[in-house]
Amino acid sequence: MGSCILEKIFVNINGTAQGMFINGKNIDNPILLFIHGGPGMPEYPLTEKYPTSMDECFTVCWWEQRGASLSFNKNISFNEISVEQLVLDAIEVTNYLRGRFRQDKIFMMGHSFGSLIGLKTIKNAPELYHAYVGMAQISNQLISEQIAYTYMIEQYKIKENKRMIKKMEKYNILTTNNVPIEYVKFRDKPMHEWGIGTMHNMKSVISGVFFPIMKFSGYTFLEKLNLWKSKSLLLKKNQFMGNNDAKQLV
Numbered sequence: 001m002g003s004c005i006l007e008k009i010f011v012n013i014n015g016t017a018q019g020m021f022i023n024g025k026n027i028d029n030p031i032l033l034f035i036h037g038g039p040g041m042p043e044y045p046l047t048e049k050y051p052t053s054m055d056e057c058f059t060v061c062w063w064e065q066r067g068a069s070l071s072f073n074k075n076i077s078f079n080e081i082s083v084e085q086l087v088l089d090a091i092e093v094t095n096y097l098r099g100r101f102r103q104d105k106i107f108m109m110g111h112s113f114g115s116l117i118g119l120k121t122i123k124n125a126p127e128l129y130h131a132y133v134g135m136a137q138i139s140n141q142l143i144s145e146q147i148a149y150t151y152m153i154e155q156y157k158i159k160e161n162k163r164m165i166k167k168m169e170k171y172n173i174l175t176t177n178n179v180p181i182e183y184v185k186f187r188d189k190p191m192h193e194w195g196i197g198t199m200h201n202m203k204s205v206i207s208g209v210f211f212p213i214m215k216f217s218g219y220t221f222l223e224k225l226n227l228w229k230s231k232s233l234l235l236k237k238n239q240f241m242g243n244n245d246a247k248q249l250v
Contacts, residue, residue: 002028004057008218010070013092014085019070020093021218024059030107030130031060031097035090035121037112037136039081040068045216046209051164058107058224063093065117067234068226069219078233085122090121092130109133112197116141136197145179148197152190164190 021044032054036043043064054060064070066089067081090108096104097106107130110118115134122132138144149168156164168190171183188205191197202208214224 002026008070011093011096013066013089013096016066017071018089018093019064019072020068021026021062022059023062024055027059027101029057029059031103032060032107032109033094033097033144034060035108035110035114035118036062036065036068037114038156038234039113040065040066040227040234041113042069042227043111045213045219045227048216048229050111059101061093061097062091065089065114068222069193072226072230079235083116086117087124088119088240090117091125091128094125105130107131107133109135110137110151111135111139135173142177144181146163148175148187148191149173151196152187152194155194156190180234 004025005022008019010017011020012018012021014215018061034043034054036173042062042064044064065086067076067078073219091149092104094108095114098104101211104199108118108121112135115137118132119132119137122129150170153168156168167186169188171180174177192202192205194209198208213219213227216224219227
């Protein structure tokens with residue numbers, strides 16, 4: 001049986017240093033590349049509070065995408081971060097892992113926004129992967145947002161919560177071709193309240209996500225700040241919500 005591995009490393013990926021955590025109980029296990037959601041929301045920091053046990057079956061690479069947290073730097077142009085660029089980065093990270101661990105093919109898992117990157121990566125370079133697993137798979141993000149919006153409105157009507165109904169109706173996304181950035185910022189509270197997009201028992205993004213990340217032992221304090229800074233910058237860009245990439249699988 002091979003030795004265990006637990007690393008925090010930085011690798012030059014297509015011209016910029018990008019951070020990743022690699023962990024596993026047996027270095028000879030198959031390699032799994034995890035592509036996080038967001039954009040700009042690395043998920044390895046949450047594994048201290050919510051263990052996955054994936055490291056028992058795989059050597060897992062928790063890559064932090066261009067511009068996100070470990071991969072953040074002040075010289076990055078967020079306007080140049082596109083789905084296409086992230087797909088190229090995912091392929092380059094894959095090739096780094098294949099070469100380092102001497103495996104011809106690896107596994108890939110994409111979560112939420114990362115599932116969009118994952119599918120497009122598989123389409124572009126299927127020969128590099130044994131299999132792909134989509135978690136909270138994006139197929140048509142605009143329709144997904146509209147279904148969630150309709151459900152939340154219905155629940156507030158049942159509860160006769162007129163205050164929240166009024167706030168929700170301010171952002172009527174049922175007749176638009178895009179999702180306004182103001183709504184994206186607003187919807188976290190009602191989505192968590194009704195168990196949409198996260199765990200059903202997670203009632204607060206502060207206690208369920210923010211605090212675990214700020215307590216995560218693998219980040220420096222600056223890296224923790226960079227996670228929220230980069231997430232905010234990517235959110236302001238808002239190019240991923242409702243665009244053609246998010247309206248179709250591939």
